[in-house]
Amino acid sequence: METIALTIDGKKISCPSGTSILEAADQYGIKIPHLCYHPDLKPFGACRMCLVEDEKTGRLMAACVTPAAPDMVIQTATARIIKHRRNIARLMIAEHPESCIVCSKGNRCRLRQVSAQLGLGETNLYHLPNFKPLEQANPFIIRDLSKCILCGKCIRADHELVVVGAIDYNQRGFKSRPATAHEVGLERSNCTFCGTCVSMCPTGALSAKTSSYVGSPERESNSICGFCGVGCTLAVGSANEKVIEVNPAHLAQSINGATLCVLGHFAHDFLNSEDRLISPLVRNNENGKEDELVPMAWNDALDLVVQRLIEIKNENGPQSIAFLGSSKCTTEENYLFQKIARAAIGTNNVDNGGYTSGQFLTRVFDEKTDGGWRVNPLRNIEKAEVILVFGADPNHSVPVVSYYLKRAALQGTPIIVVDPKQTELVKFASFWIRPKLHTDLELINALAALLHEKQRYDSAYIDKYTEGFSIFRYSLTSLDLERACQVTGIDRQCLMDIVEAMNGKKIAFVVGHGILQQKWAMHSLGAIFNLSLLTGSLGSEKGGVYVLARENNQIGAMDMGNVPHLLPGRQALDNDAARKRWQKNWRVKLSPDPGLNVVRMIEAAEKGNLKAMYIMGENPLRCLPQPQRVQKALAKLDFMVVQDILNSETTQMADVVLPGAAFPEKHGSFTNLEGRIQSFTPVVTPPGNAKPDWEILDLLIAKIQQSEAYETLEKIRMEIRKYIPAYAQLNGQKPGWIAQTSQKALFHNPNADGLITFYPVVRAAEKSEDADYPFSAIIGSLRYHLGSGTRTNASQRIHGFDLFGEIEISPEDGAKLGMADGDCVKVISQFGTVQRAITLKKEIHPGEIFVPMAVNSNDAMNLIELTNLDDPDSPGWKTVRVRLEKA
Amino acid sequence: MKPTEVDWQQLQTIIDEHRGDQWGLIPLLQAVQEHFGYVPPETIEPIAEAMNMVPSQVQGVITFYAGFALKPKGKYVLKLCRGTACHVKGSRSILRLMQRELDLKEGETSPDYQFTLETVACLGACFLAPAMMVNQTYFGKLAPTKVNSILDEYKKEKKEKEK
Ligand code: SF4
Ligand code: SF4
Ligand code: SF4
Ligand code: FES
Ligand code: FES
DSSP: OOEEEEEETTEEEEEETTOBHHHHHHHTTOOOOOSSOOTTSOOOOOSOTTEEEETTTOOEEETTTSBOOTTOEEESSOHHHHHHHHHHHHHHHHTSOSOGGGOTTGGGOHHHHHHHHTTOOOOOSOOOOOOOOOBOOSSSEEEOGGGOOOOOHHHHIIIIISOOOOEEEESOGGGOEEEEGGGOOGGGTTOOOOOHHHHHOSSTTEEEOOSSOOOOOSEEEEEEOOSSTTOOEEEEEEETTEEEEEEEOOOTTOSSTTOOOHHHHHGGGGGGOTTBOOSOEEEEOOTTSOOEEEEOOHHHHHHHHHHHHHHHHHHHOGGGEEEEEOSSSOHHHHHHHHHIIIIIIOOOOEEEGGGGGTGGGGHHHHHHHTTGGGOOOGGGGGGOSEEEEESOOHHHHSHHHHHHHHHHHHTTOOEEEEOSSOOGGGGGOSEEEOOOTTOHHHHHHHHHHHHHHTTOSOHHHHHHHEEOHHHHHHHHHTSOHHHHHHHHTOOHHHHHHHHHHHTTOOEEEEEOHHHHTBTTHHHHHHHHHHHHHHTTOTTSTTOEEEEOOSSTTHHHHHHTTOBTTEETTTEETTOHHHHHHHHHHHTSOOOOSOOOOHHHHHHHHHHTOOOEEEEESOOHHHHSSSHHHHHHHHHTOSEEEEEESBOOTTGGGOSEEEEOOOGGGSOEEEEOTTSEEEEEOOSSOOSTTOOOHHHHHHHHHHHHHTOOOOOSHHHHHHHHHHHOGGGTTOOSSSOEEOOOOOOBGGGTOTTOOBOEEOOOOOOOOOOOOOTTSOEEEEEEOOTTSOTTOTTGGGOHHHHHTOOOOOEEEOHHHHHHHTOOTTOEEEEEOSSOEEEEEEEEOTTSOTTEEEEESSSGGGGGGGGSOOOOTTSTTOOBSSEEEEEEEEO | OOOOOOOHHHHHHHHHHHTTOTTOHHHHHHHHHHHHSSOOGGGHHHHHHHHTOOHHHHHHHHHHSTTOOSSOOOSEEEEEEOSHHHHHTTHHHHHHHHHHHHTOOTTOBOTTSSEEEEEESOOSOGGGOSOEEETTEEEOSOOHHHHHHHHHHHHHHHHHHHO
16 A cells, blocks of 8 residues: 655654544554544544634545545644634534533533533523433433434444434534434334444433443553453443443453444443342341241352362262353353362263353364364454354344444345244345245255255365265265255245355354254364365365354363363364363373263253252353253252352252352353454452352362362463463463464465365255244343343343343234234243233244243243253254234 | 325335335435425335335435435425525514414425425525525415415415315
């Protein structure tokens, strides 16, 4: 790129051509005041506050929209410019209401800052405030558009960054304001309450609503969002040791830039919920007294836990104890947690809540690529030539990913969506295919077969990086395409169109829970893997496989060996060499016996084989299918410890409850869905006597092993760095990435020469439909809740949003059943029922219904059968056959 | 033009003529307004979809241009000039007179959808100040008597029709 030289305020500077004067000056520390400029938004030039003067011509121009030109001589603060800036600010203030003192924006208001810099007091203008009604019918955002200065940042953020388009300018002149279509309240528009516009607004026109007066933050420090797997960087404002405000931190290279979603931005008020656990509790079994949980001192409670666990271990063996850890807790905590299980107690019965979203199935990719597939910066999505989205609705599950996808679509990248539901992404897609339920595997295999048949595959790549193509292609030729079309309901022409769109392109595959929790998930993942090889996409900067992670640290939990079959560093437990290494690291003997995953734990408890469970940061009574069955199973345990932050269905059953800390209350690290390792430091202290979870675990392991405690987090990190090469960059300081340690040639390791094999072509067995249950219910999430909704339901804001989770039914089925919006329906599966109001949606396919999770104590789980997602016969947790009755 | 039930079939035909046209939004809105007499608000969503835009954007365009209306207007749209030349020549009292005579405020439409009273900044006929337009017809050098007789003409026309 061409470099140009110019002079600003007497300083000689140079910048790439195309840079605006404002940005060029900024790089040399010359600050030009501005109100409508934002580095992530397209230049707009609405406020004129950034006026500068061209010394040669005397011309005044807006620095944010004027590109720097060679040999310009610019002045940024002459008397003439100041005079103009002051006039502009005076006009804005003349139109502004006189409520600065009580404005929630306080001294963070940019208009106030700029006016103060310009030394403005009274405007001496005829005051003409532009009163608009205050809009605050929703629990998230207050709009006081009398304070709007029409900078357009909110509108541009809404269109350019989060690509929702809920608001735009309406009217013109004095009446002009940002408005929703039909000028309805935000809650009746398509606004997602991501709050990005709120953080952008330079004045108090847009602000976050709080249920009670919280004042303005005393301190602000950065953290990482602990809700979904994106791992947004946050600027967290606090006062009196309470988190009261969250904004995007907007750090260079952060995943989220200036955006967030409704959870990160607003749902953090769960931290101040009355349901927070603030003291260790122990079940009181004294005679004559009601069985209840009573407070106990930390040391006594921990001694009790250790004593009971050791007793049970001595009596029934280590396999009678199971540890359910958390995909929400930190990487360091997950490491300690499984170490307690494997090294201190001697059982491989460890798992984490990530199981429920099928995360562990990604081991197909691990095995095939020696872990090489795992680092996938989302920024590369911008470079993808085609994006193929399988069973993923990131607008609801991991919103920031959807922003990336929609922005790519606006840039012209073709998106192909494969989903039974008309998701919000479909509007941005070039193709939308709607295979019949449970037929993704056939569809993906058929695409592979067609790519092969039409020779639309990347043979140079296949020759160089893979082996066994001849066997694989033979299985592809033996696939019956006619049958595949019949089974999936997608005709050959349509498949052909997709194949043509994929031809010669590097593809980013985005895989969501529609695949992960679905029947034949493992085979479907394998088939997607094959597509990524056939098209030469895997390992390319322009492609790869992005598996969505619902929760913040699903990846870290799995990396730390908080799954039964993997030791830390994702080394297989049944690999003798790996096990020996960890025996040496920990100086203990490790059991080779395979451990139980969470479903097997429940089954073992049911049979009476499991005696004790230690549950950290999970609420199995809410997140697992068939909650009544789970409850009965847990009731059979002799001893149950629950370490958590909120009072929950599960803590109510515990013998000992240990209060942990939430992410802004402790040190730790999360690994996000890209493979980015991000550490954070506390913003506030934990409530009451609650302790950071790693401290609790540290005390426990020392007590059980009668060894010294780690005492500092750095010591734990040191151990992780030392023994897990992939985590060499976990240092508590700068964000890092999972290291590339794959021995496959594809991943550019200098000495790696391994070749990759294809996943076998598996054909799914025909399924028979059950006439008693004529509908298929799809269970899925809404953006206002995370997972089973334990934390989000404790948020007053989310609560105040009155989300009923209406069951979505196609208008055709609604007509057939004689049901209209708001009617109540009973959904009955073989395993349980759910009763709710319905809403008719054209996005739903006839014969299918959508049941949102997380509302009504997550009763959607009643419908599904608690089966092992690993089992080839498992029907999955995503869909279930149901019948509908009017209620 | 009274508010009408939107004839979706008709709307679809109009939209299809413009679907996918680059810069096609304004011609499409004109066609819709031509047909329905105004742009019925419930047409915003289908128009947005066809033009690959979001509804808030389409609404922004409609409300930006004075030429588009989201509400039905009267059969006769009276546009009184409030520009400088006309102001100097007394258009303010003409406006008051018209408001009284029609029992309408600026921007309002009579319940029978006969009259809409609007003001504009300059009709470009300053030599005729004070001036106004009724639909496409100009009237200049207005004075109270002249205004009364113009209004009477249009009111009479209505009564004759009713006979
Ligand atoms: S609401 Fe705020 S961000 Fe939006 S245009 Fe007005 S001042 Fe700018
Ligand atoms: S909250 Fe988000 S979706 Fe809603 S208007 Fe603001 S930017 Fe758009
Ligand atoms: S929930 Fe996910 S997308 Fe939303 S703010 Fe948190 S990390 Fe970002
Ligand atoms: S910052 Fe340049 S015009 Fe607003
Ligand atoms: S000012 Fe009225 S026509 Fe020009």
